[in-house]
Amino acid sequence: MLRVENLGVSSSGEDILKGLDFQAEKGGLYVIMGPNGSGKSTFSKTLAGHPDYDDYDGSIKLNDREVSALSPGERLEEGLMLGFQHPPKIEGVRIRRFLNDVLENQNGYDNQKAREEAISSAADALGFSGAELDRGINDGFSGGERKRLELMQARLIEPDYLILDEPDSGIDVDSLDLISEQINYLHGRGTAIILITHYGDTLSNLKLNEVEVHVFKDGKIVKSGGSSLADEIEEKGFNRIYEECGCN
Amino acid sequence: MVAINTSTSTMNVPGIERQIEELTEGKDEPEWVTEARYRGMRKFESAPSKDPIISDPLDFIAKREETPADDIESLDDLPDDTKNLLDELGISEMEQKALQGLTIQDDTGMIDSSFREKWEKRGVIMAPMEEAIREYPEARERFMQLYDPGESKLAAYHTAVWNGGVFLWIKEGVKEEIPLHLFFLIQQEALAQAPHIVIFAEPHSEIKLIEGCTSPILSRHSLHLDMTEAYIGEGAKVDLTVLQNWPEYVHTRPTQRGKIAKNGELSITSVGLGPGKSNITDPRYWVEDGGRVEINSIIMTKEDSHVDLGGKIYLEGQGSTGINNSKAVIMDESKVITRGTINARNSHTKGHISCDALVMEDGASMETYPGLSSQVDDAELSHEAAIGKIKAEELFYLMSRGLDEDEATQLIVQGFIEPAIEDLPEEYLSEIRKIIELSVQGEM
Numbered sequence A: 001m002l003r004v005e006n007l008g009v010s011s012s013g014e015d016i017l018k019g020l021d022f023q024a025e026k027g028g029l030y031v032i033m034g035p036n037g038s039g040k041s042t043f044s045k046t047l048a049g050h051p052d053y054d055d056y057d058g059s060i061k062l063n064d065r066e067v068s069a070l071s072p073g074e075r076l077e078e079g080l081m082l083g084f085q086h087p088p089k090i091e092g093v094r095i096r097r098f099l100n101d102v103l104e105n106q107n108g109y110d111n112q113k114a115r116e117e118a119i120s121s122a123a124d125a126l127g128f129s130g131a132e133l134d135r136g137i138n139d140g141f142s143g144g145e146r147k148r149l150e151l152m153q154a155r156l157i158e159p160d161y162l163i164l165d166e167p168d169s170g171i172d173v174d175s176l177d178l179i180s181e182q183i184n185y186l187h188g189r190g191t192a193i194i195l196i197t198h199y200g201d202t203l204s205n206l207k208l209n210e211v212e213v214h215v216f217k218d219g220k221i222v223k224s225g226g227s228s229l230a231d232e233i234e235e236k237g238f239n240r241i242y243e244e245c246g247c248n
Numbered sequence B: 001m002v003a004i005n006t007s008t009s010t011m012n013v014p015g016i017e018r019q020i021e022e023l024t025e026g027k028d029e030p031e032w033v034t035e036a037r038y039r040g041m042r043k044f045e046s047a048p049s050k051d052p053i054i055s056d057p058l059d060f061i062a063k064r065e066e067t068p069a070d071d072i073e074s075l076d077d078l079p080d081d082t083k084n085l086l087d088e089l090g091i092s093e094m095e096q097k098a099l100q101g102l103t104i105q106d107d108t109g110m111i112d113s114s115f116r117e118k119w120e121k122r123g124v125i126m127a128p129m130e131e132a133i134r135e136y137p138e139a140r141e142r143f144m145q146l147y148d149p150g151e152s153k154l155a156a157y158h159t160a161v162w163n164g165g166v167f168l169w170i171k172e173g174v175k176e177e178i179p180l181h182l183f184f185l186i187q188q189e190a191l192a193q194a195p196h197i198v199i200f201a202e203p204h205s206e207i208k209l210i211e212g213c214t215s216p217i218l219s220r221h222s223l224h225l226d227m228t229e230a231y232i233g234e235g236a237k238v239d240l241t242v243l244q245n246w247p248e249y250v251h252t253r254p255t256q257r258g259k260i261a262k263n264g265e266l267s268i269t270s271v272g273l274g275p276g277k278s279n280i281t282d283p284r285y286w287v288e289d290g291g292r293v294e295i296n297s298i299i300m301t302k303e304d305s306h307v308d309l310g311g312k313i314y315l316e317g318q319g320s321t322g323i324n325n326s327k328a329v330i331m332d333e334s335k336v337i338t339r340g341t342i343n344a345r346n347s348h349t350k351g352h353i354s355c356d357a358l359v360m361e362d363g364a365s366m367e368t369y370p371g372l373s374s375q376v377d378d379a380e381l382s383h384e385a386a387i388g389k390i391k392a393e394e395l396f397y398l399m400s401r402g403l404d405e406d407e408a409t410q411l412i413v414q415g416f417i418e419p420a421i422e423d424l425p426e427e428y429l430s431e432i433r434k435i436i437e438l439s440v441q442g443e444m
Helices: A040-048 A072-077 A095-104 A112-125 A130-134 A143-157 A175-187 A229-236 A238-245 B011-023 B032-048 B080-088 B092-096 B117-123 B129-135 B137-142 B152-161 B392-399 B405-420 B424-441
Strands: A002-011 A016-024 A029-033 A056-060 A080-083 A090-094 A162-164 A191-196 A212-216 A221-223 B099-104 B109-110 B124-128 B165-169 B179-186 B198-203 B206-214 B222-224 B226-230 B237-246 B250-252 B255-260 B263-274 B277-279 B284-287 B291-302 B308-309 B313-315 B319-332 B335-338 B341-342 B350-359 B363-368 B369-373 B380-388
Touching: A002 A040, A002 A130, A016 A040, A016 A221, A029 B335, A040 A080, A040 A191, A056 A212, A056 B255, A072 A080, A072 B392, A080 A143, A080 B124, A090 A095, A090 B392, A090 B405, A095 A112, A095 A130, A095 B405, A112 A143, A112 A175, A130 A229, A130 B313, A143 A162, A143 A175, A175 A191, A175 A212, A212 A238, A212 B291, A221 A238, A229 B152, B011 B032, B011 B152, B032 B152, B092 B124, B099 B129, B117 B124, B117 B226, B124 B129, B129 B137, B129 B198, B137 B165, B137 B198, B137 B206, B137 B222, B152 B255, B165 B206, B165 B308, B198 B206, B198 B363, B222 B255, B226 B284, B237 B250, B255 B263, B255 B291, B263 B424, B284 B291, B291 B335, B291 B405, B313 B319, B313 B350, B319 B363, B319 B405, B341 B350, B350 B405, B369 B380, B392 B405
Parallel strands: A029 A191, A029 A212, A080 A162, A162 A191, B099 B179, B165 B198, B179 B206, B198 B226, B206 B237, B222 B250, B226 B255, B237 B263, B250 B277, B255 B284, B263 B291, B277 B308, B284 B313, B291 B319, B308 B335, B313 B341, B319 B350, B335 B363, B341 B369, B350 B380
Antiparallel strands: A002 A016, A002 A056, A212 A221, B099 B109, B124 B165
């Protein structure tokens, strides 16, 4: 269980998250929507342990353990992973080498051969030929390739909770298909998905049994509902939703 | 950087004279060579003292090794501590894999090597410098020709007390793919190791030379004052890699001079992951028509280490090219300065200077002073510099995938350095990675 209570985060003197409550169960599917600047990315980075937001108010508990003292790596070990909205380019750090190091820290990958096989099968699943893996992390990658590399890492790590910050923005149609497929795959294996998106459309590619949709505004969740809420947002836009809920 | 006071004695010519006597005693050195030493000695006093760290090179006594080592037939014949050092550098393993040239200078004595014969049959002459200037006119003609002993106190001192070194002569048209290794080890305290190296590549020859430098732990500052003169013939290609792993008390003053004839190529990659207490160089290269010189410096500095990389490239001939790249990882209180210059003196010449630095701590510093000058109107000269810290976003990204801060920092540093050295044999690369892992720690 990931339980966020009354989360408050500020940056450069400005309050960004203002008393936010959220919880996610293992295996669940959660969608977070909201306009730019409503605090979605800050929320995801705070959960993952970004150094800019490590001094928060309220509490974030992962399996009943407060995460404030945990480094980003320790949070991953506890089962929480963030797929970045803007994964950075890190020149010279070859993807293959990096993934090997990542797997060395995971259970069940003690031998080189197991790591190589896992990397090659995850690469296939995300539409990478071997050659791209010999490049630096995100070096020369398109938006779609960057997002696919995030999902490829999620596939290797198999976290209990996967926050995906706009995996569907700035990408081509083929990448969107591969990414949706991976989200379904991971969800099917029991990973809880916390999907941050602008587009209600993205959901139509996902296998939705039960989904919780949360709408952000000014650092808070102002409305929650099922998949029909996403359709409503797609149809009416955020402003009308805010008007209707009186949280304008 | 505070200049280290190494000076207990004062600069004096009699001090050098004693050293020359000690070096030449019972050695049967040709008179003209000894005379050259005395010329260096006489120039010493009037030569300008340009070194910001070493006020008096005489604190670093040069002397001949008292008991010359036995001939080396294989690595097994090396003294144990030397062998261990080579192991640390990953050399023994390489040596066992292929038949390679390996010659080692241990302090000021030259350890000979039976590899020489094998190489000679292939058209590569490798001889201790002392022997070469007696045996080969080709060596004599090229000995101490590319610099002026009066240009600095250290140049004068090197001229007076040079000891050891090699003459490497690649015959016309000989193309050698196996790299040749040359190693320098400092084992005595307060020792000036001043090898003199002459590389003579005849037209259309090709060779790769790997030079390694290291030292076991000693208690006092030592000085490594080598001089390399390279003569690259028409269409010849020489690829020189210098690996330095000096401990933090060794001062290194490598000097390189290179003349590159028409369409010749000289490529020098120096990797200084332990550049010592201080490392100051001012190499110079003259490039003829269509020739090319490329200098790549990769350095990682720690503690209060002081590195100052000069480098002057003179594009003398039409269509000649000069490249000077540096990459530095600067830690603790250390300081790196780069001041490469390229002078275009003929048409259709090209030159580029680049400087990239990762400054790891607040006390560490980097300065770069690229210099470009042209006497023609169609030269293409450019420079670029990027000095910065590790980006917090990069570190966070790697850490969010389960690496701890040290691992993430090491990976970024390796990624910064490796593209510059990816042509090195894998054994060296894995060794370099190990050195980075031992040296680099996160700072978040």
